[in-house]
Amino acid sequence: MVKKLVKGNVALCEGAIAAGLDAYFGYPITPQNEVPAYMSRRMVELKKVFIQAESELAAANMVLGACASGKRAMTSSSSPGISLKQEAISYMAGMEIPGVIVNVQRGGPGLGNIAGSQADYFQAVKGGGHGDYHLIVYAPANAQEMYEIAYNAFDVAQKYRNPVMLLCDGIVGQMMEPVDFNKEPKTKFEDRDWILDGCKGREPRSLKSLLMQDGVLEQHNLDLQKKYKTIEENEVKAELYQVEDAEVIIVAFGISSRISKNAIKQARAKGIKAGLIRPITLWPFPSKIIESYAKPGVKFFSVEFSLGQMVEDVKLAVNGKCPVDFLGRAGGGIVSDKQVLDKIEELAKK
The missing domain is CATH 3.40.50.970 (Thiamin diphosphate (ThDP)-binding fold, Pyr/PP domains)
Structure with a gap:
């Protein structure tokens, strides 16, 4: 090695x-x-x-x-x-x-x-x-x-x-x-x-x-x-991070998922139960995995460096069982961990 x-x-x-x-x-x-x-x-x-x-x-x-x-x-x-x-x-x-x-x-x-x-x-x-x-x-x-x-x-x-x-x-x-x-x-x-x-x-x-x-x-x-x-x-592959008891679940891939993980750690330190589903395969998409965590009382949101693309597949996977929100930046803009944390806190209060 x-x-x-x-x-x-x-x-x-x-x-x-x-x-x-x-x-x-x-x-x-x-x-x-x-x-x-x-x-x-x-x-x-x-x-x-x-x-x-x-x-x-x-x-x-x-x-x-x-x-x-x-x-x-x-x-x-x-x-x-x-x-x-x-x-x-x-x-x-x-x-x-x-x-x-x-x-x-x-x-x-x-x-x-x-x-x-x-x-x-x-x-x-x-x-x-x-x-x-x-x-x-x-x-x-x-x-x-x-x-x-x-x-x-x-x-x-x-x-x-x-x-x-x-x-x-x-x-x-x-x-x-x-x-x-x-x-x-x-x-x-x-x-x-x-x-x-x-x-x-x-x-x-x-x-x-x-x-x-x-x-x-x-x-x-x-x-x-x-x-x-x-x-x-x-061939579906996904990483699950602190989702078993999560009341707010982020779906993010690539660098967005790493930023989201940092925000989740901060949220957990504040007593907010947040977690992450990270698709490793974008196609085939981990729809069944996401669906399995879509329960009453859980809130999802997608974090992307775009104005909202993967979020459409997240909504299809959740299939109306719980709300799905979005946080993104366009044109090379970077979503910060503070923005993700603010979104977690906003959804946790609802």
């Missing part, structure tokens, strides 16, 4: 490399610039593929091609760059090609600013591109999770033949923290009977998202929905 003080973006890179990353394709944009910069050195040292593509569109399509041939490939960007990658991401979902996409979010809309944000939630969990599809979406809250989730993301993508996104925020990406590099490098992987690796000695294969025959595309979509149902049944 080796512990190092590194940025979250660097921890992410080392997690992906330990997972057996064969190729990285990227394009510079802040606040994820450490990722392509670090990969430009490390991938060359490891005699793996690094390409700074001519655009975000090109980088995403390079990942599609590399993963179709059975390689482990990844791309990363920040919010506007991820918008440009959406067409290829939709193609990957339709073709059932596994790959890993990283969004270290910045303030938006438009070019916005380079401050950390969480306003790409809708884009990540509701599709982003065209068609009925889902990405598996993880939200790391610290540098250690950047490393560990990146390490596991490739296996999950391969298991379900589905793209995986790490939805990070700029603060976690830029924050330096001690990280235990405790994972064994992966070198052996199961044979896959769908990859395009040359058809000498076997029947040709194809991967495509253009399905023109009558009814074929609809059946393909129905098959995808069955897969998504399986993912929802098996």
Whole structure:
């Protein structure tokens, strides 16, 4: 085990490399610039593929091609760059090609600013591109999770033949923290009977998202929905923090959850029973977990670096059983622990 003080973006890179990353394709944009910069050195040292593509569109399509041939490939960007990658991401979902996409979010809309944000939630969990599809979406809250989730993301993508996104925020990406590099490098992987690796000695294969025959595309979509149902049944991850007796429950992810935890400690010191449900998977969303704590007398609120996106899924999960409120900041604004504490106290008095 080796512990190092590194940025979250660097921890992410080392997690992906330990997972057996064969190729990285990227394009510079802040606040994820450490990722392509670090990969430009490390991938060359490891005699793996690094390409700074001519655009975000090109980088995403390079990942599609590399993963179709059975390689482990990844791309990363920040919010506007991820918008440009959406067409290829939709193609990957339709073709059932596994790959890993990283969004270290910045303030938006438009070019916005380079401050950390969480306003790409809708884009990540509701599709982003065209068609009925889902990405598996993880939200790391610290540098250690950047490393560990990146390490596991490739296996999950391969298991379900589905793209995986790490939805990070700029603060976690830029924050330096001690990280235990405790994972064994992966070198052996199961044979896959769908990859395009040359058809000498076997029947040709194809991967495509253009399905023109009558009814074929609809059946393909129905098959995808069955897969998504399986993912929802098996891959939900969430952290529960002091929720068993909580009368005020916060739902928050990423850096917002860390700020909320600090406020909860202060609230508990004042005798207010507050707790936290932190979704680690934003899709599949921990709806059943949230629902299980939605009881008379309990009040929920969502804390986000946005003007209210995840809160809609919290309301759907609670399903009218108790009130759901919201606290957020937009455009790279940061919610403080004092603001969260004030909200806890306000709801506790009601």
